[in-house]
Amino acid sequence: MVATSPITTQTDNPLQDGRKRAMLLAALYIAQEQFGWLSEEAIQRVAERLNLTVGQVKSTASFYTMFKLQPQGKYRIQVCEGLSCYLVGGAEPIINYIAEKLGIQPGETTPDGKFTLEVVQCLAACGTAPAVKVNDELYENMTFSAIDQLLERLQQEN
Amino acid sequence: MESPVQPQPNPLTIPSYTDLPFYRKQVRIALRNCGIINPERIEEYIERGGYLALAKAVTEMTPDEVIGVMKDSKLRGRGGAGFVTGIKWEFARRSPAKPKYVICNADEGDPGAFMDRSILEGDPHSVIEGMAIAAYAIGSEEGYIYCRAEYPLAIAHLKIAIQQAREFGFLGKNIFGTNFSFDLYIKEGAGAFVCGEETALMASIEGRRGEPRPRPPFPAVSGLWNKPSNVNNVKSYAMTPQIILNGAEWFASIGTESSPGTAIFALTGKINHTGLIEVPMGTTLREIIYDIGGGIPGGKQFKAVQTGGPLGGCLPAEALDTPVDFDSLVQAGATMGSGGMIVVDEDTCMVEFAKYFLTFASAESCGKCVPCRIGGRRLLEVLTRIGNGEGKPEDLDEIEYISRNMKEASLCALGQLTPGPVMASLRFFRSEYEAHIYDKKCPAKVCRGLITYKVIEENCTGCMVCKRNCPAGAISGEKRQVHYIDPNICERCGICIEVCKFDAIMIE
Numbered sequence: 153m154v155a156t157s158p159i160t161t162q163t164d165n166p167l168q169d170g171r172k173r174a175m176l177l178a179a180l181y182i183a184q185e186q187f188g189w190l191s192e193e194a195i196q197r198v199a200e201r202l203n204l205t206v207g208q209v210k211s212t213a214s215f216y217t218m219f220k221l222q223p224q225g226k227y228r229i230q231v232c233e234g235l236s237c238y239l240v241g242g243a244e245p246i247i248n249y250i251a252e253k254l255g256i257q258p259g260e261t262t263p264d265g266k267f268t269l270e271v272v273q274c275l276a277a278c279g280t281a282p283a284v285k286v287n288d289e290l291y292e293n294m295t296f297s298a299i300d301q302l303l304e305r306l307q308q309e310n
Numbered sequence: 311m312e313s314p315v316q317p318q319p320n321p322l323t324i325p326s327y328t329d330l331p332f333y334r335k336q337v338r339i340a341l342r343n344c345g346i347i348n349p350e351r352i353e354e355y356i357e358r359g360g361y362l363a364l365a366k367a368v369t370e371m372t373p374d375e376v377i378g379v380m381k382d383s384k385l386r387g388r389g390g391a392g393f394v395t396g397i398k399w400e401f402a403r404r405s406p407a408k409p410k411y412v413i414c415n416a417d418e419g420d421p422g423a424f425m426d427r428s429i430l431e432g433d434p435h436s437v438i439e440g441m442a443i444a445a446y447a448i449g450s451e452e453g454y455i456y457c458r459a460e461y462p463l464a465i466a467h468l469k470i471a472i473q474q475a476r477e478f479g480f481l482g483k484n485i486f487g488t489n490f491s492f493d494l495y496i497k498e499g500a501g502a503f504v505c506g507e508e509t510a511l512m513a514s515i516e517g518r519r520g521e522p523r524p525r526p527p528f529p530a531v532s533g534l535w536n537k538p539s540n541v542n543n544v545k546s547y548a549m550t551p552q553i554i555l556n557g558a559e560w561f562a563s564i565g566t567e568s569s570p571g572t573a574i575f576a577l578t579g580k581i582n583h584t585g586l587i588e589v590p591m592g593t594t595l596r597e598i599i600y601d602i603g604g605g606i607p608g609g610k611q612f613k614a615v616q617t618g619g620p621l622g623g624c625l626p627a628e629a630l631d632t633p634v635d636f637d638s639l640v641q642a643g644a645t646m647g648s649g650g651m652i653v654v655d656e657d658t659c660m661v662e663f664a665k666y667f668l669t670f671a672s673a674e675s676c677g678k679c680v681p682c683r684i685g686g687r688r689l690l691e692v693l694t695r696i697g698n699g700e701g702k703p704e705d706l707d708e709i710e711y712i713s714r715n716m717k718e719a720s721l722c723a724l725g726q727l728t729p730g731p732v733m734a735s736l737r738f739f740r741s742e743y744e745a746h747i748y749d750k751k752c753p754a755k756v757c758r759g760l761i762t763y764k765v766i767e768e769n770c771t772g773c774m775v776c777k778r779n780c781p782a783g784a785i786s787g788e789k790r791q792v793h794y795i796d797p798n799i800c801e802r803c804g805i806c807i808e809v810c811k812f813d814a815i816m817i818e
């Protein structure tokens with residue numbers, strides 16, 4: 153988490169109210185880290201802390217791709233659709249391949265809660281594109297057979 | 311430029327790095343410390359003249375004099391639009407309301423761009439010093455750096471740098487014993503490209519949806535929390551200390567008359583030497599791509615270079631002698647943008663390439679205004695149709711019609727510029743579009759609706775590997791017999807090419 157502006161508890165000054173609201177993104181990051189995703193409960197708590205309505209918090213959170221309003225699978229498979237990955241013919245074929253194998257579309261989670269498929273921007277592995285990230289683990293130079301092996305291994309892990 | 315690691319003249323074989331072709335044509339102002347100092351030690355920045363410019367500004371110059379130097383240097387903002395920085399500062403200074411805010415736009419979201427990230431990671435103090443000078447000039451005591459969340463190392467280095475600057479008294483109360491006070495905070499984005507637009511960025515700092523609003527009022531009049539605010543790009547701030555130290559004339563002597571100083575690009579794509587470069591404005595695309603970038607790998611033909619990222623445009627080989635500066639690039643049909651430079655070769659289909667940027671930009675539409683939200687989607691439908699071989703002759707007019715509307719009626723530059731890459735590729739590579747539509751052919755053999763996979767009979771050994779691996783079951787053939795791919799079943803996924811050990815499959 154990042155140092156943000158000084159927090160105050162005063163709320164009669166519009167500027168101070170504004171500063172409280174300015175903590176919202178940082179607060180959502182913290183809540184997401186604790187809960188794994190932004191559940192109703194997490195949103196409720198953030199709203200209470202910052203004197204905002206649940207609607208305000210939800211509307212803001214839903215604008216940003218980094219905030220997850222759905223439960224996430226145990227393994228978050230992030231396929232890069234950045235430029236370098238695209239140029240080597242990655243992205244679309246890989247996304248389609250994984251989507252077909254898991255039977256889910258990007259943004260969805262398998263019914264057993266194991267995998268979430270996501271499409272993301274550059275993973276900073278352009279030199280070894282195409283790249284796929286699973287949770288915090290990066291996989292480079294991906295091929296269809298490498299995906300087969302990866303998914304097989306993850307299926308077997310508990 | 312003095313380097314602590316002085317390149318020793320070596321009479322034998324090893325050339326100094328400044329002699330390498332990649333570096334020889336470069337002039338490093340914003341990148342002068344990157345890779346040379348340890349960004350986690352403020353002492354190393356100070357040894358290289360760091361914070362001298364801030365000291366000079368606050369102890370020897372009035373705010374108006376600082377603005378005067380910036381105006382004389384004619385520095386144009388490096389975030390894309392190229393607005394003169396000194397004039398922007400003057401607007402903010404003249405705004406009567408208080409407090410005022412200094413904001414650094416570090417939301418760099420263009421695919422293939424990583425200039426701002428390199429500066430934040432490699433030389434964070436140059437940005438902090440530039441922001442402090444801006445704060446002194448406009449009369450602000452509080453600043454924000456809005457950094458995209460995808461750059462954790464940049465954020466970490468910034469945090470360290472801000473802390474050290476506070477300890478050394480370069481941030482905080484009564485800087486250099488004067489009555490100038492200024493402090494700085496980091497705000498982390500959350501994955502929305504449109505937040506790079508300055509009004510959306512300020513909404514996001516305020517903890518709201520990052521939707522742009524119409525300008526005027528400009529941020530200099532009513533910005534963050536409706537107070538006067540000055541927004542500049544990372545590179546603009548990083549160049550500021552050098553301008554204050556070395557003077558406006560020095561800066562204006564580099565580059566061209568209307569675009570002084572240096573241009574910073576992230577060279578990527580089909581090019582031998584990828585990486586960050588800083589060259590005097592006015593250097594030609596040819597010099598950058600061939601002399602610095604070392605040309606196209608694998609003996610392939612250069613096809614196009616995209617500048618300005620997903621909101622820019624591409625230029626063909628005929629335009630390689632265009633000098634790189636704000637005005638010449640626009641004249642040629644592209645834009646400067648914030649500094650991505652992507653080179654593609656003969657294997658890239660320009661329809662597909664344009665579709666890539668369009669997919670990116672239209673997905674980032676915040677949805678607030680109709681031309682951008684609907685127009686982007688409609689354009690994408692047309693390009694998809696063309697790529698699938700279902701294009702109609704009137705589609706090219708349709709592209710131009712939608713593009714014109716988006717350009718004229720969208721609320722912010724995102725919508726206005728989204729059709730840019732499509733328009734540029736249509737202008738310079740019209741024949742490729744026509745080949746897709748009339749001949750149902752993709753000249754670069756990329757578009758899946760227009761290619762067929764075929765077995766090269768002489769090479770096929772009948773090993774059956776492709777048949778076993780084909781997910782669609784499109785391949786037939788007996789062991790040691792030439793195989794056959796049924797084009798009606800084939801999904802063009804490319805797995806057969808990947809697994810074939812005998813180069814026996816080709817695309818037609």
Ligand SMILES: Cc1cc2nc3c(=O)[nH]c(=O)nc-3n(C[C@H](O)[C@H](O)[C@H](O)COP(=O)(O)O)c2cc1C
Nearest residue numbers: 387388389415417418506507508542543546723724
């Ligand atoms: C969709 C969109 C995205 C933008 N992204 C960035 C960005 O990532 N970084 C940036 O500095 N400017 C970006 N800009 C330009 C900013 O609105 C603004 O002009 C710039 O930060 C001003 O800084 P400068 O005067 O130093 O160039 C973007 C503009 C638009 C319309």
Ligand code: FES
Nearest residue numbers: 232234236275277
């Ligand atoms: S584009 Fe995929 S890692 Fe950079």
